[in-house]
Amino acid sequence: MRLFEMLLFFSSACLLAILFVFNQRIRGSALLLTSGAGSIFLVIHLLVEGYRVQLLFLYGFTILMLILSLIDVFLTQEAVRTASRIRRVLGRLFIVIGLIATACFLYVFPVFDLPAPVGELKVGTQVFHFVDPSREETFGKTATGKRELMVQVWYPAQAGTGKYAPFIPDTRILRYMAANYGLPGFTFQHLKYISSHAYSGAEVSSAQTSYPLILGNPGFGSSRFLHTSQAENLASHGYIVAVIDHTYNTFATEFPDGRITTSTTNDLFSPDHDYRTEIGNRDKLGKVLTVDVSFALDQFELIQSGHIPSQLKGRIDLGHVGVFGHSIGGATAYDAAYDPRIAVGIDIDGGLYRLRDREG
Template identity: 30%
Template sequence: MRLPTPTGPHRTGVTTLCLVDRSRRDPWDPAIPVRELMITVFYPARTVHGFSVAPQMTTGAAKSFNGIDVHVHRLPSSGVNWAATATHSYANAPAQAVRRPVVLYGPGGGDPRTLGTGIAEELASHGYVVVTIDHPGDGSEVEFPHTTAYRHEKVRETVFRGDPRTDADQFRTMIEARIGDTRFVLDQLAVLAAGRNPDATGRAVPEDLGRALDLRRVGIYGHSAGGTAAAEAMYEDRRIHAAVNMEGYLDHTPETPGKVGQLFPVARYGVDRPLLLLGSEGFDGKEADQQALELSWAAMLTHQRGRTRRRQVGHAMHWVFTDYAVMAPQLQAAGLMSAADRVGLVGTIDPDTSVAEVRHHVLSFFARNLPACCRHPQ
């Protein structure tokens, strides 16, 4: 399987970091006394000579992906080597020593950060440092560099056994954990920008990566639950200056079925920074879910500060904002996925069109509100 080629002028590097927040317990597993995270950082590289292209997924994560995500999304259980898909970014290549805007990415509920590789590489190729965040216990599979005394496997799999949106407590925990994770990642990026290494295992970071971070210009985008958390994290954290919510609810799951869920503060009170609500024409939730999304987004748009905009991708379904946009059509063309399953996942839209359209919406939003052109060589 192939990911779309980035269109920007920069070759990109990539690295992973293991972060440990010792001030928080894990929200999903009471046996884990700290909050462990894995992040991937994509960035404009100074050179890629002598460095190897990184895979989209690690071997361990790909093995779990084949047992979890394949089942959830009706992907083929055989015929695909999920560990073989390559990115266009070079592992641990030196970064350009130029301060650049930093953009965080949160995947959908129960999804891994690796499904956001295409947009992350596109942004990095246009001069952004992009940090994709996994939320262990929530994300389908997260591979760590090693085991610990309290985590006996390198790969940690999701605790979800259904749609977390159907469980009010689970949904609340998911979003609160994601917002806490986001704030901690920003804290650790400040450590990196100050010239120190935040990786909990002590692995070396790419040369000049810390010097590439301009934490005065921070944005965030996310898909589904990641979009919910992105919007609310911007409301709660003044370090974040612009956000894209790709089809995430802005209300809580109602405590009583059939009732209206409580709005998140960002939708209840509005926000004074730019927010893009990016949806698909064929959002595939149940009727009650569709109504909840519409009501919460409508509430967001009523605020008079004028910084929230809504856009829509036609002939598309919910996962068109992920790498499934190109994966599903390739699987269908190879005879490994039915047309109905492809349409249910990403819609009828042609992958060249969907990739270009989603890239345009996200990149143009950050170009307007978090421009990468203001460069300060170090």
């Protein structure tokens, strides 16, 4: 929980405790003081930390108790009795349930801090949009009809200034992330308040003349930003880490022109398919993902030579290239490692594909 979230929750708990005070004069004064403080915490929280749907009960409870406390102070005895009846209708049990539910929401959906990189180097980040003119997009429609990729890079950086880049690069994709889990669109909106440990567009560190390149592949229906901590930590140890959003295999990818693509490959793994069909579909998808990796590596060769503008020009050690991935991204890492430019690969929990076409 963030500071003013905690203060708001604490003030609401105090309001509940005050409702059990029998002395009406003491109770009235304490309610006014505490609800006033809670309302101040609420305003600061909304202005500084930002609105969260998980705290709706606290927002409503704080405002209502302030209104009822002001009624006690300024209005007639009849209005005071009405306010007292409202408080009784609310019921202490209802308030307890609301506070417990809010605490559960805050526990399950926290605004957390990502693990800090433990390497000696600072971390910078940059996002690239690559278009492959040699490939038609087969899983959906694109502006050019060609295969397009968004690739985020984390790299060793000089000491950065200003704020860290946000954990979520494109907050509009959060509703698609929730839909991917069958949840309401607002469920993960709190993630937009989480910061990374990387500086956008920071100068590349001068600690080494060049840094090994690692290509990363998210799992099926995942996203590049879910590898943020992993990439930041590797970058802090002296690696350039590029995680690929494999278009139409992510739950959502936003492009520079504002387009958002979602997963269209779900049907490839439908339980209605028989085993042979599943294998064929997996190989078909896998081939596209593997070529994505090779194409991305082509682009980093162009970045290294300066044909694609970037601060990484001349700083990529293309003689030391690795690849990793999770789930089908891990299978992609294995398959892509047959590229002679890639020295090593790690498959994290990924069932392999295209084995019939490969030598051991």
